[in-house]
Amino acid sequence: MDTQERLEHLQNVLRERGNRLTPQRVAILRALVSDKRHPSAERIHDVILPDFPTTSLATVYKTIALLKEIGEILELGFGDDGSHFDCRRPYPHPHLICTKCGAIMDSEVDNFQNLIDSLASKNGFTVQTHRFDIFGLCPDCSGK
Amino acid sequence: MDTQERLEHLQNVLRERGNRLTPQRVAILRALVSDKRHPSAERIHDVILPDFPTTSLATVYKTIALLKEIGEILELGFGDDGSHFDCRRPYPHPHLICTKCGAIMDSEVDNFQNLIDSLASKNGFTVQTHRFDIFGLCPDCSGK
DNA sequence: TTTGATGCAAAGTATTTGCAGACTG
DNA sequence: CAGTCTGCAAATACTTTGCATCAAA
Numbered sequence: 001m002d003t004q005e006r007l008e009h010l011q012n013v014l015r016e017r018g019n020r021l022t023p024q025r026v027a028i029l030r031a032l033v034s035d036k037r038h039p040s041a042e043r044i045h046d047v048i049l050p051d052f053p054t055t056s057l058a059t060v061y062k063t064i065a066l067l068k069e070i071g072e073i074l075e076l077g078f079g080d081d082g083s084h085f086d087c088r089r090p091y092p093h094p095h096l097i098c099t100k101c102g103a104i105m106d107s108e109v110d111n112f113q114n115l116i117d118s119l120a121s122k123n124g125f126t127v128q129t130h131r132f133d134i135f136g137l138c139p140d141c142s143g144k
Numbered sequence: 145m146d147t148q149e150r151l152e153h154l155q156n157v158l159r160e161r162g163n164r165l166t167p168q169r170v171a172i173l174r175a176l177v178s179d180k181r182h183p184s185a186e187r188i189h190d191v192i193l194p195d196f197p198t199t200s201l202a203t204v205y206k207t208i209a210l211l212k213e214i215g216e217i218l219e220l221g222f223g224d225d226g227s228h229f230d231c232r233r234p235y236p237h238p239h240l241i242c243t244k245c246g247a248i249m250d251s252e253v254d255n256f257q258n259l260i261d262s263l264a265s266k267n268g269f270t271v272q273t274h275r276f277d278i279f280g281l282c283p284d285c286s287g288k
Numbered sequence: 289t290t291t292g293a294t295g296c297a298a299a300g301t302a303t304t305t306g307c308a309g310a311c312t313g
Numbered sequence: 314c315a316g317t318c319t320g321c322a323a324a325t326a327c328t329t330t331g332c333a334t335c336a337a338a
Contacts, residue, residue: 020312056320082302096269116278119251124283125240131277134260139268164337200295226327
């Protein structure tokens with residue numbers, strides 16, 4: 001997964017939609033795609049503050065809302081300090097969340113979509129998206 | 145799953161812990177275990193208000209916090225109007241959530257624990273709990 | 289009687305919104 | 314230049330907390 005490539009993709013998509021690429025917005029995009037640790041809005045704000053000291057948290061939220069609208073960011077929906085996001089792989093995938101240090105690890109499961117489809121069809125349900133999160137202790141926090 | 149039995153179980157557990165069974169608390173417990181539709185705190189509050197008109201929402205939250213502490217309630221962690229809860233089956237299980245009408249359906253998956261365990265061990269992760277939610281349209285909202 | 293529980297209001301937090309002014313395209 | 318974006322502050326909405334009072338055991 002190439003960060004630079006993904007950043008350019010996002011910029012192209014926004015340009016094509018007629019969205020403006022302001023310095024703040026680009027900084028937010030860069031921070032989002034660069035951060036492998038699934039940042040919160042607050043964290044993104046902190047990261048870009050040194051470069052753009054007047055950037056407001058509201059702008060971060062507005063940019064994230066825009067990305068959600070076009071499906072280019074995945075809202076993880078947990079965290080003590082608000083929701084965290086994945087802008088590097090904006091499609092549903094399992095997460096392993098450490099309840100001690102807060103680390104969020106990505107994962108993949110073979111044939112997971114099959115499992116979801118069969119579960120849904122059994123209930124007459126039409127799937128739009130899903131969330132699969134496992135909470136526990138990461139290797140570093142397991143006490144080994 | 146017997147509602148009455150579950151209510152008695154909760155009362156016993158609380159009694160044994162030295163918690164008091166006030167009328168409000170019992171009413172909250174009863175409302176929680178009776179509601180198959182995964183109620184929110186607000187909803188529980190509405191349900192018991194006719195019987196105990198002065199019961200505060202804070203007390204509902206405090207009771208739910210107590211149940212969370214002893215693992216007798218499952219916080220689902222989504223909903224436009226705050227979190228919803230499952231006090232009938234307080235262990236993790238998949239939910240099918242209708243994004244149109246908000247219905248939350250329960251489900252079960254065979255060997256799901258195996259899948260989780262293998263996923264976790266592959267990453268050196270110690271599992272505590274998990275969450276598996278599928279979002280989409282329920283049969284009633286699918287337009288059939 | 290002892291202490292945990294209640295209920296009120298106020299505080300906390302994460303997120304959204306309104307609007308005047310700034311700036312991209 | 315037109316229209317979007319920004320930044321500030323205020324508004325939301327859910328949940329928690331402090332504290333005086335009340336009541337279960």
